[in-house]
Amino acid sequence: MDELLKGFPVVIELPVVWGEMDAFQHVNNVVYFRYMETARIAYFLKMNYMKIMEETGLGPILASTQCRYRFPLTYPDSVSVGARVPHVEEDRFRMEYRIVSHRHQKVAAEGDALIVSYDYRKRTKAPLPEAVRRYILEMEERRT
Template identity: 60%
Template sequence: MNNLLNDFPVVIEQAVAWGEMDALNHVNNSVYFKYFENARIAYFGKIKVMQQMQTLALAPVLASTQCRFKMPLTYPDSISIGARISELNNDRFMMEYRVVSHKNQRTAAEGTALVVAYNTKAQRKDNLPSSVVEVIRSVERINLVDNTSL
């Protein structure tokens, strides 16, 4: 199972809760976005993004997200959720997620999220602080993509 998450610098584990299942006896599709959120916040904690951005009145805002379901999760089970940043731009980054079932030793879902830097005072998109870019680059070993034409 570890090899399914080797490329993810942040991996969290949690139990599948009975209350996450729906009438079809599997985890409801909306719950996977909570799983992604938990991994995203753990990633943000690792790179201290909230502390760095708040001093500049910036916030990492979820612009879009998607999920591809590979197999149903059911209670009881435990899962590992991996998070990584696959693309880094001046004002945004793309996160990727993978949810792995411990019981089945398989990927249950994969997803992405586009996160943009939002200036809370000016109420508009802004550039990521260079300190955030540098720590992401060191964690992920990726270069900044020029998105000035976007």
């Protein structure tokens, strides 16, 4: 399991819940996005993004996201979801996710998202706060 999530500075563990299954007897595709969202928020909390947003009005906004399904998850199971940021630009960064099944010990899905820095007071795109850029670089440096 550790090898499958090597290089991800934030890893969370979540149960696969019976109610996440759909009529096709596997976890519904939308649920994978919830798993990735939960990992994204864990990453933001680890780097104090919410506090920075509160102080500056500058915060993250999701511009796009996608998921590549590798195999269907089913109940009962648990997953570990890794999050990392391989690329940072002036006003945005790309976040990657990996969802790993505990029961099968393999990657169930991989995804990514484009996160844009947004000024919630002015309602416009804004440069990434320097503190956010620094936290990301520090967290990603520690993963290598």
